Amino acid sequence: MENIKEAKRKIVNIAGLVSSRFSLSPIAGQIYALLYVSSEPVSLNDMVRELKISKGSASTNIRALEAWGAVRKVWVNSDRKDYYEANPDIEGIALRRIREGLKKRLAEVSPHIEALEEVLKKGGKSKETKFIAERFGKIKRIFSLIEEAAEVIPEKATAGKLAIFGKIAKLIK
Amino acid sequence: MENIKEAKRKIVNIAGLVSSRFSLSPIAGQIYALLYVSSEPVSLNDMVRELKISKGSASTNIRALEAWGAVRKVWVNSDRKDYYEANPDIEGIALRRIREGLKKRLAEVSPHIEALEEVLKKGGKSKETKFIAERFGKIKRIFSLIEEAAEVIPEKATAGKLAIFGKIAKLIK
DNA sequence: TAATTTGTTCAAAACAAATTAAACGATAAA
DNA sequence: TTTATCGTTTAATTTGTTTTGAACAAATTA
Numbered sequence: 001m002e003n004i005k006e007a008k009r010k011i012v013n014i015a016g017l018v019s020s021r022f023s024l025s026p027i028a029g030q031i032y033a034l035l036y037v038s039s040e041p042v043s044l045n046d047m048v049r050e051l052k053i054s055k056g057s058a059s060t061n062i063r064a065l066e067a068w069g070a071v072r073k074v075w076v077n078s079d080r081k082d083y084y085e086a087n088p089d090i091e092g093i094a095l096r097r098i099r100e101g102l103k104k105r106l107a108e109v110s111p112h113i114e115a116l117e118e119v120l121k122k123g124g125k126s127k128e129t130k131f132i133a134e135r136f137g138k139i140k141r142i143f144s145l146i147e148e149a150a151e152v153i154p155e156k157a158t159a160g161k162l163a164i165f166g167k168i169a170k171l172i173k
Numbered sequence: 174m175e176n177i178k179e180a181k182r183k184i185v186n187i188a189g190l191v192s193s194r195f196s197l198s199p200i201a202g203q204i205y206a207l208l209y210v211s212s213e214p215v216s217l218n219d220m221v222r223e224l225k226i227s228k229g230s231a232s233t234n235i236r237a238l239e240a241w242g243a244v245r246k247v248w249v250n251s252d253r254k255d256y257y258e259a260n261p262d263i264e265g266i267a268l269r270r271i272r273e274g275l276k277k278r279l280a281e282v283s284p285h286i287e288a289l290e291e292v293l294k295k296g297g298k299s300k301e302t303k304f305i306a307e308r309f310g311k312i313k314r315i316f317s318l319i320e321e322a323a324e325v326i327p328e329k330a331t332a333g334k335l336a337i338f339g340k341i342a343k344l345i346k
Numbered sequence: 347t348a349a350t351t352t353g354t355t356c357a358a359a360a361c362a363a364a365t366t367a368a369a370c371g372a373t374a375a376a
Numbered sequence: 377t378t379t380a381t382c383g384t385t386t387a388a389t390t391t392g393t394t395t396t397g398a399a400c401a402a403a404t405t406a
Contacts, residue, residue: 003295004302010289011309014282021278023196025394039304044353054396059353061394080404081352088308090315105194109187116183123176131212132180135261139184142263198364217383227366232383234364253374254382350405358396365390376379 008037012051027053028061032070032086041074041083068097095153102150106143113143181210185224200226201234205243205259214247214256241270268326275323279316286316 012033019029030051035042042050047058062084065071070093076083087093120136123129185206192202203224208215215223220231235257238244243266249256260266293306 003292003297004299004305007289007292007305007309010285010292011305011312014285014289017285018278018282021281027395037305037308039301045351055353056355056397057395059355063354088311090311105191108194109191112183112187112190116180116187119176119180119183123180126177128177128212132177132184132210135209136180136184138261138263200365218381228383229367229385230365232385236384348406350403352403353401355398355400357398360393360395362393363391366388368386368388370383370385372382372384374379374381376377 008034011037025061025064027051027057028064031058031061032065035071035084035086036088036090038085041076041085043079043081043083045081068093099150099153102146102153106147106150109143113140181207184210198234198237200224200230201237204231204234205238208244208257208259209261209263211258214249214258216252216254216256218254241266272323272326275319275326279320279323282316286313 012030015029015033015036016026017029019032020026030053031047034047034050044055044058044062047053047062048055051058062071066073066084069087071084071086074083074085116136120129120133123133185203188202188206188209189199190202192205193199203226204220207220207223217228217231217235220226220235221228224231235244239246239257242260244257244259247256247258289309293302293309
């Protein structure tokens with residue numbers, strides 16, 4: 001019995017470590033992990049108690065997790081507390097976040113890229129211009145590659161789909 | 174002529190924007206971009222002047238870029254200043270950084286994962302234990318998938334190799 | 347109705363990361 | 377030998393993000 005609690009604690013700590021390394025707040029990672037290893041739904045106060053965090057932080061982070069589809073609210077009895085459980089599809093959550101992150105960043109940059117294109121068109125034909133135009137061409141190709149990749153990241157992951165990545169990677173090597 | 178300078182400035186600014194969105198310091202991105210669009214080698218003082226940054230920051234960031242293989246020192250005349258030029262293989266740099274970043278993070282976490290495994294072995298056979306063991310099993314599978322993926326990320330990228338990713342992605346969809 | 351419980355919001359504190367400015371050692375030039 | 381230049385290092389500052397704690401509104405209970 002004590003071992004289970006220790007295991008849970010360890011998993012939560014690891015999640016905090018990992019998430020803070022992947023530009024997620026550590027508390028978001030810990031909360032998700034807590035739900036992930038809980039067979040019963042978890043309330044906000046449970047999180048505050050188990051993770052020794054403030055109520056405000058629990059509230060903020062759980063809503064972020066909800067927005068990413070990483071957790072969902074569930075009804076428990078006639079309790080008026082909000083209970084949550086983890087969406088166990090970790091790969092799906094990660095893929096969605098990656099896809100949307102890429103799209104957002106690309107959207108931020110693309111107007112600048114277009115403006116740049118205009119400027120370069122008026123650049124003349126000097127050696128210098130040619131050099132820059134060539135390098136800029138490569139940048140554009142990379143961007144459109146990323147764009148394409150972002151488009152085709154699957155909505156939902158399955159073990160099979162993910163496994164393909166590994167096989168492909170070997171081919172490429 | 175003026176257009177070329179404007180184009181360079183724009184590229185540098187975009188690089189700063191992008192890099193700060195991908196957990197790189199904005200100045201590292203700007204410096205790389207400056208070298209990338211310069212047909213001649215660039216000295217530390219050039220960077221300070223062009224980008225209006227401190228000498229210390231230029232020094233720190235250029236050495237980080239050098240460590241990633243994103244830039245290299247070159248000899249110019251008999252000048253005792255250090256000059257740098259960009260490694261134009263952007264995809265290769267990115268892939269290497271992704272691969273090494275994954276490996277480092279995995280190395281940080283794996284001792285914890287092993288310790289956790291030990292704890293779970295002593296967990297008995299309750300329903301709760303089974304639930305956690307199952308979820309933990311999935312975590313391990315994901316980790317080993319990431320490990321595998323990190324292993325096979327190619328050392329050097331070519332346009333051909335990268336294009337494959339796009340084709341595969343379509344298959345998966 | 348008054349007291350309690352629940353979740354959200356917001357300003358302030360705590361924290362982390364990047365940048366600057368100044369001091370420094372090494373080397374070259376005068 | 378003195379002076380100037382170059383790059384690194386360090387402490388202090390700036391900047392951005394996360395977390396806390398208190399105030400609050402809404403709903404529930406006594």
